[in-house]
Amino acid sequence: MSEKHTPEPAWSPPSEADLSALSPLGRWLEENRAPLRASAWKKALRLLLAVLAGANFVLRPHEPHFGLDALPLFWPLFGLAAGVFMVFLVKRIIQPCFLKRPEDYYGDL
Amino acid sequence: MATSETFIHPSFAFLAAALLLPLFRGRAWRGVILLLPPLLAVYAAFTNPHGEHLAVTWLGQTLTLGRLDALSGLFVQVFSIMSLAGLVFSLHVDDPAQHAAALLYVAGGLGAVLAGDYLTLFVCWEMMAVGSSFLVFMNRTRESVLAAFRYFLYHIFGGLFLLAGLVLRHKALGTFAFTALPGLTQGTAQIYDWLILAGFCVNAAVVPLHAWLPDAYPRGTVTGSVFMCAYTTKTAVYVLMRGFAGWEILAAAGTIMAVYGVLYASMENNARRILSYHIVSQVGYMVAGIGVGTYMTMNGAAAHAYAHILYKGLLFMSAGAVLYSSGTAKLDELGGLAGRLPWVMILYMVAALSISGMPVFNGFISKTMTIAGAAEAHRTLVALGLEVAAVGTFISVGLKLPYFAFWGGRPLDAKRALKPLPANMYVGMAILAVLCVAQGLRPEILYRYLPFALNEANHNLYEPWAPWNVFQALMLLGFSGLAFILMKNVITPHKALNLDFDWFYRLVGRACAKLVFRPCAGLDGFWNNVYQTAGLRFLKFFAGFTVFFDRWIIDGLVDNAARGVRGLGRLGARLQSGSLQQYLAMMMTFLALILALAWFG
Numbered sequence: 213m214s215e216k217h218t219p220e221p222a223w224s225p226p227s228e229a230d231l232s233a234l235s236p237l238g239r240w241l242e243e244n245r246a247p248l249r250a251s252a253w254k255k256a257l258r259l260l261l262a263v264l265a266g267a268n269f270v271l272r273p274h275e276p277h278f279g280l281d282a283l284p285l286f287w288p289l290f291g292l293a294a295g296v297f298m299v300f301l302v303k304r305i306i307q308p309c310f311l312k313r314p315e316d317y318y319g320d321l
Numbered sequence: 322m323a324t325s326e327t328f329i330h331p332s333f334a335f336l337a338a339a340l341l342l343p344l345f346r347g348r349a350w351r352g353v354i355l356l357l358p359p360l361l362a363v364y365a366a367f368t369n370p371h372g373e374h375l376a377v378t379w380l381g382q383t384l385t386l387g388r389l390d391a392l393s394g395l396f397v398q399v400f401s402i403m404s405l406a407g408l409v410f411s412l413h414v415d416d417p418a419q420h421a422a423a424l425l426y427v428a429g430g431l432g433a434v435l436a437g438d439y440l441t442l443f444v445c446w447e448m449m450a451v452g453s454s455f456l457v458f459m460n461r462t463r464e465s466v467l468a469a470f471r472y473f474l475y476h477i478f479g480g481l482f483l484l485a486g487l488v489l490r491h492k493a494l495g496t497f498a499f500t501a502l503p504g505l506t507q508g509t510a511q512i513y514d515w516l517i518l519a520g521f522c523v524n525a526a527v528v529p530l531h532a533w534l535p536d537a538y539p540r541g542t543v544t545g546s547v548f549m550c551a552y553t554t555k556t557a558v559y560v561l562m563r564g565f566a567g568w569e570i571l572a573a574a575g576t577i578m579a580v581y582g583v584l585y586a587s588m589e590n591n592a593r594r595i596l597s598y599h600i601v602s603q604v605g606y607m608v609a610g611i612g613v614g615t616y617m618t619m620n621g622a623a624a625h626a627y628a629h630i631l632y633k634g635l636l637f638m639s640a641g642a643v644l645y646s647s648g649t650a651k652l653d654e655l656g657g658l659a660g661r662l663p664w665v666m667i668l669y670m671v672a673a674l675s676i677s678g679m680p681v682f683n684g685f686i687s688k689t690m691t692i693a694g695a696a697e698a699h700r701t702l703v704a705l706g707l708e709v710a711a712v713g714t715f716i717s718v719g720l721k722l723p724y725f726a727f728w729g730g731r732p733l734d735a736k737r738a739l740k741p742l743p744a745n746m747y748v749g750m751a752i753l754a755v756l757c758v759a760q761g762l763r764p765e766i767l768y769r770y771l772p773f774a775l776n777e778a779n780h781n782l783y784e785p786w787a788p789w790n791v792f793q794a795l796m797l798l799g800f801s802g803l804a805f806i807l808m809k810n811v812i813t814p815h816k817a818l819n820l821d822f823d824w825f826y827r828l829v830g831r832a833c834a835k836l837v838f839r840p841c842a843g844l845d846g847f848w849n850n851v852y853q854t855a856g857l858r859f860l861k862f863f864a865g866f867t868v869f870f871d872r873w874i875i876d877g878l879v880d881n882a883a884r885g886v887r888g889l890g891r892l893g894a895r896l897q898s899g900s901l902q903q904y905l906a907m908m909m910t911f912l913a914l915i916l917a918l919a920w921f922g
Contacts, residue, residue, distance in 0.1 A: 226733040234660045242660035244735055264796050273789050276706060277696035287796040293803025294712040296903040299587060303811045311819040320464045
C-alpha cells in the first residue's frame with residue numbers, strides 16, 4: 213500500500229502510578245499484556261493447538277459431513293488456511309486494489 | 322409457569338410509554354415509565370395463551386393484531402428480553418425523544434411479529450422504519466443526520482415493495498392473511514410473492530440490498546444502535562420463516578451474506594461498522610437455514626436469531642460503551658484500554674466468543690445446529706460457506722476488534738480522558754452476558770422454545786455438547802486464532818472508506834435527482850425567457866398605466882378636491898375680516914339682493 217502509516221507505539225512498561233490507578237482486575241489484565249507474560253500465554257496456546265491436532269488422529273467424527281472431514285487435521289488446516297487466505301485476499305488485494313477510498317469520499321463527515 | 326387466558330399485547334404498553342414519557346420530568350418517573358413496558362412484555366411473553374387474539378374489523382377487513390404460536394412466541398420472548406436489557410442500558414440518557422423513538426421502534430417490532438395479516442404487518446413495519454430513523458437522526462451529527470435520511474428513504478422504498486405485493490396479493494386471493502399458502506414454492510410463486518419477498522429482503526439486509534445497514538448502524542446513538550441491531554433484521558427473519566421457508570434462492574443468498582459480511586468486516590476500521598457487517602453475516606446463517614427449509618435448519622435459524630439478538634446486543638453495548646467513554650469507536654485510534662475498561666472488555670469477550678460459536682457460549686449451540694442441518698440435508702456448499710464465515714467471524718470479532726481496541730502492542734493508555742460509565746450500562750450488559758453463557762451451558766433453556774419439536778420424526782435431534790462437536794469447534798477456532806497471529810500485521814486496521822453497494826444506491830439517487838432536476842431546470846429557464854420577453858413588457862406597460870392613472874386620475878381628483886377646499890377656505894378667511902362695518906355692509910347687500918329677488922322673482 214502506498215499510504216504511509218505511523219508505526220504503532222511499542223509496548224512499554226506502565227509506571228507504578230498508572231498501574232495503581234487501575235482496579236485489581238484491570239491491573240491483572242495489564243500485567244498479562246507485558247511481553248514475558250504474553251509470550252507465556254502464546255506458548256500455552258501453541259501447546260493447546262498441538263494437543264488438539266494430535267488428538268484429531270484419534271478423535272474422528274462418526275458421521276463426517278463432507279467426507280474429507282473424516283481425515284485427521286482437516287479442521288485445523290481448514291481454519292488456518294481459510295483464515296490466512298481470507299485476510300490476505302481482503303487486505304492485500306480486494307481493499308487496496310478495488311475498494312479503498314479516503315474516509316470522507318462521499319463528503320458525509 | 323403461570324398461564325392465563327387474557328392476552329396482553331406488549332406493543333400497546335410501549336406505545337403508551339412513548340406518549341407518556343414527555344409528560345414526566347423526574348429521573349425516577351422516567352425510569353418507571355421506561356421499565357414497566359419491557360417487564361410487562363417479558364411477563365406476557367411467558368403467560369400469553371397461544372391462538373389468534375385481538376381481531377379488529379377495519380374497512381371491511383378483519384385484522385389480527387395478536388397471532389401467537391410457537392414461531393412468533395419465540396421472537397416475542399427474545400424481543401421482550403432484549404427490550405428490557407436495552408432500556409436498562411439506556412436509562413441514563415437524558416433525552417425523552419430518544420427514548421420515545423426506541424419505544425416506538427420496539428412496539429413496531431413486537432407488533433410485526435404478532436401480526437396475523439399483511440396490513441397490520443405493514444403498519445408495524447413502517448412504525449419500525451420511523452422509530453429507527455430517529456435513533457440514527459438523534460445522534461445529531463452531520464453524518465448521522467445524512468445517514469438517517471438515506472436510511473429512511475431506503476426503508477420507505479423497501480416498504481413500497483411490500484405494499485405493492487400485499488395489495489396485488491389481496492386482489493388475486495381476496496385476503497390479507499399472512500400465511501404461507503400450502504404448496505407455494507419458489508417455482509409456483511406469483512409476482513406479488515416476489516414483491517413481498519423483496520420487501521422482506523430489504524429489511525433482512527440480503528446482499529446486495531444490505532448496504533443501508535453498515536451505513537446507518539455505526540452512526541446511530543450509542544444506545545439507539547443497541548436496539549436497531551436486534552429488531553429490524555430479526556423481524557425480517559421471522560417473516561421469511563413464516564412465508565418463504567424452503568425457497569432455494571434464500572439458501573444461496575444466505576450463504577453469500579454470511580461470507581460477504583465477514584470479508585467486509587475484516588477490512589473495516591470502525592468497531593460498530595465491523596459489528597454491522599457481522600449482522601449481515603450472521604443473518605446470512607438464518608436466511609440460509611430458512612432457504613434449506615428442513616425442520617433442523619429452521620430450528621437452527623430460529624435458535625440463531627434468539628442467540629444472535631442476545632450476543633449482538635451485548636456487542637453493540639460494549640462497543641458503544643467504548644465509544645461513550647473514549648469518544649471514538651475507530652480501532653486505529655484505540656488500543657491499550659484493557660487495564661482501564663476491564664469489565665467492558667470481559668463483557669465484550671463474552672459476546673465475541675458467543676458470535677464465534679465457542680463452546681460454553683450461546684452461538685455454539687445455535688450456529689452449529691444450522692450448519693449441521695445444512696450438511697445433513699446434503700447442502701455441502703451452504704455448510705462449507707457457513708464454516709468459512711465462522712472462521713472469519715472469530716478472526717474479526719473475536720480477535721481483531723478486541724485486540725486493537727483493548728490489547729494491542731500499545732502501552733497502557735493512561736492519558737486518555739475516559740468518561741466513567743454509568744452503572745445501568747453495566748447492568749444492561751450483564752443481563753445479556755448471563756443469558757449468553759446460560760444458554761451455551763444449558764442448551765435446553767433455548768431449545769424448549771424452538772418452533773419445531775425436536776424428535777426422531779422431524780429428523781432434527783441435535784446434541785451440541787457431543788464430544789466431536791466440541792472438539793471440532795475448538796480445532797476450527799483454535800487454528801483460526803493461529804491464522805490471526807500469523808496475519809496480525811496484515812489485518813491491522815487503518816482509516817479508509819470501503820466502497821460497497823451503497824455506491825450504486827447513491828448513483829441511482831443521483832440519476833433520479835437528475836431526472837427531476839433537469840426538466841425542472843429546463844422549465845425554469847423557459848419560463849424565465851417567457852417572463853423577460855412578454856411578461857416584463859406587459860409589466861412595464863401596466864406600470865406606465867398605473868403611473869398615469871395615479872398621477873392624472875387619482876391625484877387629479879384628490880388634488881382638485883384639495884384645491885377647492887383650499888380656495889373656499891381662503892375666500893371664507895378673506896370674508897371674515899373682523900370689521901363690524903364690513904359685516905353690516907355685507908349683511909345689507911345680501912338682504913337687498915334677497916329682497917330684490919323676492920320682489921322681481
